[in-house]
Amino acid sequence: MNNIKPIKKIAVIHDLCGVGKAALTNVIPILSVMGYEVCPIPTMLLSTHTGGFGKPSIIKTGSYLKEVTKHYKEIGLEFHGILIGYLGDKSLIEDVLCFVKEFKKDNTKVILDPIFADNGKYYSNFDYNYMNSIRKLIEISDVITPNYTEACYLSLENYIDNPKDNDIKGILDKISNIGCRNIVITSMVENDINKISTLLYEDGSIEKFATDKLEKSYPGTGDIFVSVLFGYLLKYENLSMATEKAVNFVFNVIKESNKYDYESKHGVLLEPSLKELL
Secondary structure (H helix, E strand, O other): OOOOOOOOEEEEEEEEEEEOOOOHHHHHHHHHHOOOEEEEEEEEEEEEOOOOOOOOOEEEOOOHHHHHHHHHHHOOOOOOEEEEOOOOOOOHHHHHHHHHHHHOOOOOEEEEOOOOEEOOEEOOOOOHHHHHHHHHHHOOOOEEOOEHHHHHHHOOOOOOOOOOHHHHHHHHHHHHHHOOOEEEEEEEEOOOOOEEEEEEEEOOEEEEEEEEOOOOOOOOHHHHHHHHHHHHHHHHOOHHHHHHHHHHHHHHHHHHHOOOOOOHHHOOOOHHHHHHHO
């Protein structure tokens, strides 16, 4: 009888949208194609994502994460990775901390996508208190992937347009001092308005990955980015390579989606590009 290597499990704590490619509907197919068993733990259920479909129907999952933690502990589950995405409620942060404390072993990596602000302001229903609670999750994360606005807030610095290199380095140093030495800042605007970049801060040094800025944008690309990055990081344990792969995949999937005439609120056409990850 052949010895079959078990598929590695990744717990994904994120929201679930019925319509519109975002959150778990992006994370699950990407990590599955990359060879992982995705164990979704929804923080809330939405009829659609919140960008362009009107007010969605929303059901919060309440104590579900606590009950999941208890059950998974009882049956002895182990996770190769834990991905923390949209929580939406400050009360869940303590539950996430308990989950990570229970299941983070020496070989378990944790990645955090904070998701609470962009373009110099908080998303609706988020504020300083929520952000300050999110800072607790930085301490237990191996990698975090804030956008530039979120990085400013997490470092307790004011958001400024056109930051200089020293400004960015200071922001990254302050976040690192909280407890996570590996930070990937997404959606950095370049002096060249036709470019957009991603910054990797790894053990104090900064590496930049720049691509052309495409005219059309879509919701859910941050979820795609963090999923691809995490998949490659767990497979090869090389954060620089994983970041570059994620940057290129997001660029390619947007470029492919731009070939079609449809409303961008539905998200990118992910499925045709999944073969790139095989």
